[in-house]
Amino acid sequence: MDPVNALNEIAFWLERELAPSFKVQAFRKAADAIGSLDADDIAARARDGRLKRMKGIGARTFEVISQAVDGQVPDYLANLRERGAAPLAEGGAELRAALRGDLHSHSEWSDGGSPIPLMVAAARNLGREYLALTDHSPNLTIANGLSVERLTEQLEVVAEINAQHDDFTLLRGIEVDILETGELDQTPEMLGRLDIVVASVHSKLRSDRATMTERMLRGIRNPHTTVLGHCTGRLVTGSRGTRPPSEFDSAAVFAACAEHQVAVEINSRPERQDPPDELIREALDAGCLFSIDTDAHAPGQLDFLAYGAERAARNQVPPERIITTWPLERLLEWSRSGC
Incomplete structure (x- = not known):
């Protein structure tokens, strides 16, 4: 061997x-x-x-x-x-098999632990057709967020990797902070060059309900946003301890996601399990699309999709409402329609 x-x-x-x-x-x-x-x-x-x-x-x-x-x-x-050999999750096997890709992952360029080629190799070995590389934006300095210059350089690496494969696509992406003003933490020009923009709140998570709602709504309404990342910011277990969910008007937020065709992420990380089940059901009733993602920071974590699939199946989310079951061509047509 x-x-x-x-x-x-x-x-x-x-x-x-x-x-x-x-x-x-x-x-x-x-x-x-x-x-x-x-x-x-x-x-x-x-x-x-x-x-x-x-x-x-x-x-x-x-x-x-x-x-x-x-x-x-x-x-x-x-x-x-x-x-x-045993699956990570008992339920959701049929939905897990229908998932074609993953729209939230990190490399050593920000706070991930592995080079981009290793993340790609793991995704391909797991049978993925596509993976979005979504390293952090500049405001998240603790996670070594990417400046315009570094993101530009990373896009060249992505192009080189895609030139090596005809059965897999590494999507150009970012996990961009929704700033306190509701603006996205990257230039519109750079966001316009990307396939996937996961917009997330990472700071002032204990803001009051009205402030957090307005902040999230502005981020969702930005035409570059394609996915609303880990919407409550909660932590339910893990080495970082626990953290309660942020407070916001979920009816208003999910209505905006449905109106602006922004997918609600079902974050598969075991310590997040975000959104909670009741919010998944509320987003479903509001007419939202969903994206089951791993938020992987290492190759082995790319298998966490099983956890998200289990939660989506338990809450009866139809596969056709999950954008990561879509073929790449349909996904890209949808993601570019909002820009």
């Missing part, structure tokens, strides 16, 4: 399990450390002990590489594969 592939697959399964980042990075760094070596060199270094002295190689990763070099599936990987 190729040792680099073995190390990266281990990292994938660990990310899928929400393992601590230090554990995941140990395998990613080991894969990087040996990535430039040819197979014979890796094998020689493993057998004479030089591999143990390489920076980024620890006892566990050395064991994995050695077993892979010997033609085995490493024990550590075999165990993870066995654990990962």
